[in-house]
Amino acid sequence: MNLKATIGMETHVELDTKSKMFCSCEVVETDEPNISVCPTCLGLPGALPVPNKTAIEYIVMLSLGANCNITNEGMFHRKNYFYPDLPKNYQISQFDFPVGVNGSLEIVLDEELHSVEIERVHMEEDTGKSVHIGSGRIDSATSTLLDFNRSGIPLVEVVTKPVISNSKMAVAYIEELRQLVIDLGISKGKLEKGNLRFDANISVANEDSNELGTKVEIKNMNSLKSLEKAIDYEIMRQSKQIEKGESVIQETRHWDENKQVTISMRTKEGSADYRYFSDPDLPNMIIDEEFINNSKKNIQNLPTDKRKTLKESGLSLSDSNYLDKGDKWLYDLYLSTVENTKDSKSTFNFLTGELQGQMRKAEIDELPDWVDSEKISNLINLFETNEVSFTSAKDILAKLLGEDIDPISYATDNNLIQSSDDEEIKTLVTSVIKENQDIVERLEDPEDKLVGFLVGQVMKSSENKVNPGSVKDILLKELFG
Ligand SMILES: [Zn+2]
Known part of the structure; x- marks a missing residue:
């Protein structure tokens, strides 16, 4: 039945x-x-x-x-x-x-x-x-x-x-x-x-x-x-x-x-x-x-209106609904941040994952008053364009929640900007290939998991100062032409 x-x-x-x-x-x-x-x-x-x-x-x-x-x-x-x-x-x-x-x-x-x-x-x-x-x-x-x-x-x-x-x-x-x-x-x-x-x-x-x-x-x-x-x-x-x-x-x-x-x-x-x-x-x-x-005059921006605005910014329905039901400051911060990042999903993920996660950990309910959408969007853009690694972005965020810093100058001053200098990367790639000949011989195609291992070796030898995307491109070119 x-x-x-x-x-x-x-x-x-x-x-x-x-x-x-x-x-x-x-x-x-x-x-x-x-x-x-x-x-x-x-x-x-x-x-x-x-x-x-x-x-x-x-x-x-x-x-x-x-x-x-x-x-x-x-x-x-x-x-x-x-x-x-x-x-x-x-x-x-x-x-x-x-x-x-x-x-x-x-x-x-x-x-x-x-x-x-x-x-x-x-x-x-x-x-x-x-x-x-x-x-x-x-x-x-x-x-x-x-x-x-x-x-x-x-x-x-x-x-x-x-x-x-x-x-x-x-x-x-x-x-x-x-x-x-x-x-x-x-x-x-x-x-x-x-x-x-x-x-x-x-x-x-x-x-x-x-x-x-x-x-x-x-x-x-x-x-x-x-x-x-x-x-x-x-x-x-x-x-x-x-x-x-x-x-x-x-x-x-x-x-x-x-x-x-x-x-x-x-x-x-x-x-x-x-x-x-x-x-x-x-x-x-x-x-x-x-x-x-x-x-009626007292009615404005109801949940359905907010959800519509969020969807129009490029978010999925469930992500829009999540922000719709959250704190008002987070909704406002998202909308003003996404204006400058232009990447809705990555902005959503950073705010609801990293930002909220770190705030929970630090047991703070409100954003410090020096944290604004300009600083947050600059930070998101830094890792979206691979200028800093995601790990560095998380560290910068932690710093920003504790004191009034400018994410861009902080990244520069603390040597966190990754190099996209092809010549520099090529030198590192060449030496990693030389040191790992046994692995290079086992590589079958560009999808091989061992490629990831070699990229990791290059990153390590650069102390994470180079852009992993560029490393992979140059490595594959060297290996498979
Ligand atoms: Zn009474």
Whole structure:
């Protein structure tokens, strides 16, 4: 039996606003509990919510960035359930009139572009935080404390249609969404801080079937690695059950990072269980053309635009996607460097391989302020034109990261410039041929591996001061005519 998996992603993005969604409490990042709370976000009787305009603007921006249609007349709903960290006993959310609908995000997998359809983008508010004392886990805690600093922080939920077919695609989608919210400037987008939290709805069905299998929701994946592993595990678990003729139960499962398995949490509740109804404390939300146009003004250079610019510079799709998702300074440095080097691949390799590698080793996050694209492109051009060896280029880079030097004068002053003087090389070649007669006699053709050995001998005798390309040309001419 051939089976196929279908995945839909639900992602909560924490918005980077100054204040909370329905009160003026400051959004704080602290371990000190309950310092940014008021009657509204504590759910005290009589307290009324007032929507945060900036948060609505951010949600409109994200909807536009994800190519959604904007619902002009939106509505706030109450999603009713009890939990100790939800003091109102309901969460203000949106139900049948989300801000954005029917969008799509372009993602990159290897050298291919795919489109992930977005079903909806809507507003939510965060809950408080339960802190389990003792073990950190609810089932073995001695007590549980409540911190309401997080209560009421604006969230936006982005829901895809069930169109993702494997774990790699799900990871690429989250990476794209993360970059989108960073480039829009609406969220810090830090996964390790929980700025993006994702659940996956996974079902497995017969490959020929037009219907989806039973949906299982997977929660508690807090990194892209655990997302990938949890999806792979869950597809395997459901497939095995179907192959044995057993039916898959519709439920919510929890990814157990230690055991590397998904564990049943509860049978899945449907939206009817939450008794959604429109919030009587909040009027309908009118998002008119003027508001949309104002939000549009803040949108520039999104991941798709950056990828296009990078591709136009001559990079492959996957290399473009790599730089697109990296630090902004690296993206800017690449574009200004490639102007002077004209070799996109070699510039990409040098920046992402050598430069980033050496920075990691030296444990520096930012380029020293004397390192600019002119110095970097001069350095790349030095080894691209074989004026210095790649080994020397790496040494010059290491020096440059430590102090303000000019790569060209440094190479000259330290005798690193390789000679392309044919006469000088010819003298060295002749003596290496003489000293290695036994090897020369064994040579069969110009492709022989031993040619490389002889080139190495010439380089060695010159103390790496000659250009290896010229050495090979002259050596082959001497040997094979
Ligand atoms: Zn408050």
